[in-house]
Amino acid sequence: METAFTPLASLGGGVLIGLATVLMMGLLGRIMGATGIVSGALIPSGSGERGWRLAAILGMITGPLAYLVLTGEMPAVEVPASTLMLVAGGLIVGVGVTLGSGCTSGHGVCGLARLSPRSLAATLIFMATTAATVYVVRHVVGS
Amino acid sequence: MAILAAYVIGLVFGLGIAISGMANPAKVLNFFDVAGSWDPSLAFVMGGALVVTFLGYRVLPGLKAPLLAPRFGWPAAREIDLRLVAGSALFGIGWGIAGFCPGGAVPALGTGRPEVLIFVAAMAAGIVLTRFVQGGLSAGRRATST
Numbered sequence: 001m002e003t004a005f006t007p008l009a010s011l012g013g014g015v016l017i018g019l020a021t022v023l024m025m026g027l028l029g030r031i032m033g034a035t036g037i038v039s040g041a042l043i044p045s046g047s048g049e050r051g052w053r054l055a056a057i058l059g060m061i062t063g064p065l066a067y068l069v070l071t072g073e074m075p076a077v078e079v080p081a082s083t084l085m086l087v088a089g090g091l092i093v094g095v096g097v098t099l100g101s102g103c104t105s106g107h108g109v110c111g112l113a114r115l116s117p118r119s120l121a122a123t124l125i126f127m128a129t130t131a132a133t134v135y136v137v138r139h140v141v142g143s
Numbered sequence: 144m145a146i147l148a149a150y151v152i153g154l155v156f157g158l159g160i161a162i163s164g165m166a167n168p169a170k171v172l173n174f175f176d177v178a179g180s181w182d183p184s185l186a187f188v189m190g191g192a193l194v195v196t197f198l199g200y201r202v203l204p205g206l207k208a209p210l211l212a213p214r215f216g217w218p219a220a221r222e223i224d225l226r227l228v229a230g231s232a233l234f235g236i237g238w239g240i241a242g243f244c245p246g247g248a249v250p251a252l253g254t255g256r257p258e259v260l261i262f263v264a265a266m267a268a269g270i271v272l273t274r275f276v277q278g279g280l281s282a283g284r285r286a287t288s289t
Contacts (some may be wrong), residue, residue: 003170003182010184013163014191015171017246021155021192022199026275027148029209029216032156034246039270041176055146056153057249063157064166064253070189077251078169081241089241090262092233094269097245098277099229101220105246107231108189113196121223126235127175133239134175 001080021109028052033106034060035097100126145211157250163188166251168242175239 024032041053067075081089097103100122102111107126108111111119150206164170164184208214238244243251243262246253 001169001173002180003164003167003173003184004173006164006184007187010163010187011191011261013159013161013165014188014193015195016155016162017165018159018192018195018199020152020159020202021196023148023152025200025209025215026203026206027152027209027211028145029212029214031216031218032152034244034249035270037243038249038267039274042267042271043274051146052149055149055162057154057181058153059150060157060160060250062154063159063250064161066154066158067161070158073289074254075251076164076167077171077254077256077259079169079242079256079268080169083258083261084242085176085240086243086258086262087265089237089239089243090228090265091269092237093241093243093245093262094230094237094266094271095273096234096237096269098230098270098273099226100234101227103234103246104244109192109196110200111218113193115201116218117242118221118223118227122227122231125228125231126238129232129235131175131177131235133236134172135178137239138172138176138179 001078003078017105017109021105022114024056031106031110033102033110035101035103035106039098073115148211156246157253159192160247160250161253163191165244166254167246168247170248171244172239172242 021032024030037053037056040049041057044050064075102119102122107119107122112123160166165188170182171185173180173182245266248259248263248266249283252263
C-alpha cells in the first residue's frame with residue numbers, strides 16, 4: 001500500500017509533538033510518553049497520578065477532531081493488519097512498552113532529546129525489530 | 144489548572160500526530176519498508192519533534208520548578224538491562240505487526256475507527272497483565288528478602 005511522501009506536514013506535526021513534549025515538562029514536570037500516560041491511567045501509582053493522565057488522553061483523542069475542524073476531513077487511518085494481527089500486535093506492544101519503560105514518544109523523543117544512552121539503546125532496538133518484523137510480514141510471509 | 148493544561152497538551156500532541164501521519168499505520172509501516180513501498184516521512188516527524196524537544200529541554204532546567212507542579216520529574220533510570228532490551232525488542236515486533244505505536248494509536252481513537260479500538264484494548268490488556276506480573280514478582284522478592 002503506497003503512501004505519499006509528506007515532508008512538510010510530517011515536519012510540522014513533529015514540531016507540534018515536540019511543543020507538547022516541552023510544555024508537559026515545563027508546566028507539569030512530566031515526560032510526554034504515551035506509555036507512561038496510558039499505563040499510569042490504567043493503574044495509578046498513587047493519588048493524584050490519574051487525573052492529569054486521563055485529561056491528557058482525552059486531549060490526544062480530540063486531536064483528530066481539531067484536525068477535522070482545521071482541514072475539513074479526518075486524518076487518514078489505513079490499516080493493513082488483520083483483526084488477529086491487531087490483537088496480537090496490541091498485546092505484544094503492551095507487554096513490550098511496559099517491560100521497556102517507554103515507546104516512540106518516551107524513549108524516541110523525550111529520551112533522545114535528553115541524550116539518554118538508555119533511551120538511545122531502546123530506540124535503536126525497537127526501530128530494528130520493527131523493520132525486521134515489517135520485512136518478514138511483507139516480504140517473507142506476504143510474498 | 145493542571146488538569147486543563149494536561150488536556151491542552153494532549154490536544155497539541157494529538158493534533159501533531161494527526162498532521163504528521165503517525166496515526167496512519169500504512170504510512171508508519173512504509174517508513175520501515177525500505178525494500179518495498181518506502182515513505183521516509185516518519186524521519187521528518189522524529190526530526191521536528193527532536194529539535195524542538197532538545198532545545199526546550201535545554202531551557203527548562205533554568206527554571207526552579209515547572210509552572211504548575213512542585214518539581215521536575217526527569218527520569219532517573221540509567222541502566223541498560225535485560226528488561227529494557229527485551230521489552231524494546233518486543234515493542235518493535237508488535238509495532239511491526241499492527242502498525243500502531245501507543246502515541247499514534249491513542250490519538251487515532253478519535254477517528255472512531257474500530258481497528259484502533261481493537262488495538263488499544265489489546266495494548267491496555269498487555270500493559271495491565273505485565274504490571275500485575277511485575278507487581279507480583281516484586282512483592283515475592285520483598286517477601287523472600289525479609
